[in-house]
Amino acid sequence: MEQQIKAILLANFESTFQCAIDEKMIQFQLTRKEFEGDITLVVFPFSKLMKSSPIDAANKIGELLKDKIAEIESFNVVQGFLNIVIAPSYWLKELSEINQDERFGFETANSKATIMVEYSSPNTNKPLHLGHLRNNFLGYAVAEIYKANGHKVVKTQIINDRGIHICKSMLAWERFSPVNAQGERETPTNTGLKGDKLVGKYYVEFDKNLNVEAKEVIAKWDKQAFDGFSENAVAEYKKFTAAKEDKDEKAIATLDDKIKELAKNETALMKDVKQMLVQWEARDPQTIELWKMMNSWVYDGFGVTYEKMQVDFDTLYYESDTYLLGKNVVEEGLKSGVLFKKEDNSVWIDLTAEGLDEKLLLRGDGTSVYMTQDLGTAIERFKEFPDMEGMVYTVGNEQDYHFKVLFLILKKMGYSWAESCYHLSYGMVDLPSGKMKSREGTVVDADDLIDEVVEKAKEMTNERGHLEGMSEAEKESLFKLIGLGGLKYYLLKVDPKKRMMFNPEESIELTGNTGPFIQYAHARIHSLVTRAESIGSFEGANLGAEEKEIIKLLSQYPAVIQEAAKELSPALIANFVYELVKAFNHFYQSVPIHIEENLANKNLRLIICINVGKVINSGMSLLGIDVPEKM
């Protein structure tokens, strides 16, 4: 309808009012509830042009539109706002179109280019936590939203499975794991621990021991015992110690931290880990075997968590395969002159013209950095999927700068697709107690949280649910659906870009703006609709204010899906579904449905129910949330 009005205005304005208008001047909004009308045209921009008062201009434009568009029943003018009343027949037609469209709001599947969505991308020595939940739910939802917009989607993650930090847990396990009666060190099998948790435990163990050793090193240094330490470290230590003179407490603490870092690097443990990394890079069979074994434990553990989270991936990348990629890209860049070399042979790109700084792409010794690998991986992926049009990286906003630089480099190197690479940058999840910090043990574990939320859903559902006739298995899956749905909704309803507060109590609430609130509405609708024996035509039905309100909302759904893809924001879907449910609950409470005597009216209401249910189901599925038929 808005498109139609716009077209009419553009086509007729000049001939009618003798002045030209710009498309941007045509602004619509939904008519506010207190006025009569459906859509409102803002006439201030025109009144100036037409050299008449806003009210006068609005009346003239209103006449023009009413004359040209049959569905416009009437209009009224309040200040500079032209409120347009659209005929009931238009809304009823709108509803029957929605009703006939099984995939209402969705573009034809696979009608658009492939988009790759990367999310999760965990580090293999830390179990997944609350931050990963936001990441995974966001990434999964954005992938679904792209699909709804007609794109083919490849969901992927890159697993950070190599580097010194991985060797830490390997070494710690070899060195510190107790040995049982059978002569075995701890394994997921003999301890019953989830693999990722076991490996995570040894990563922590490494850190503990490293700290102990580092303290010993510092104690030696403080006694001026410098034998066996690298000259560099000793010199730095002396420099930092000297710098502590006359400094305030804070500055001293900073210096002490630096000394600690130095000392860590001088411990035997650190040297052994570095040695292990060298062995890994040399493909030493024993090291590789250990690495593979421990990684497989982690993947098993992660697999369980992903299953619980109900997220999945179409393809996986491992850093151990990709970390050497990008070096040849650097070569090309050097040839084309985009990159340059410094005296020490290191390779850089100069981004100062873009307001950024110089960025290193290859170390002097020829080894690559993170950026090198990311460049290589991106290019590789576009080769692998030739019909791919863009990529979305779901990564926390602390890496905003990194991605800005990455996309810029790709662009400078002439990859046109760099324009359609996006960083789905999301804010940190805070706890009421403040930031999550692994060192302070305030990290919320993903498995524990999901279990907790499902347990709570079970309690609440047993208390107030409608579970008659459900088997135990059906009940269990309902508890999961409600618990997980609540958690996902809680994390997705907030604008991804923003840092958010995670309140454990609120996350399992079921009243107000929550997942279960929406799920409940769906269950109600289902029971209502299944009760109807047959639903016929609503020809001749009376369109009341409640009915119209809902049809209007429903008709916005396609635009919301498009907007959500454009903004990379599942929150838009969540908020839309919430608005729809609120409007529906009002409708449900104020209008009789089965008791309605007029058959056409009853049918109209039932068909509205069916389509609200359909859109709830559809919208929630875009968020990765299931809705129940009973609860």
Place this chain on the structure above:
RNA sequence: GGCCCCGUAGCUCAGCUGGAUAGAGCAACUGCCUUCUAAGCAGUAGGUCACACGUUCGAAUCGUGUCGGGGUCACCA
């Protein structure tokens, strides 16, 4: 310090391509289940949209500055 993000009700968040009297939920208080699922609905109360200036017929929304919070500025990933 440079750059980036954020600041809306007691709390958690919408609204931000400028538009009418700034909206929800939670928490508090009042009502509504012998008609369809009360995990619901209706209502009361709660605001200097951090602050200042500017642009505009019109600013929570755009610009500049100030204050406050966070992030980032590694030959780490």
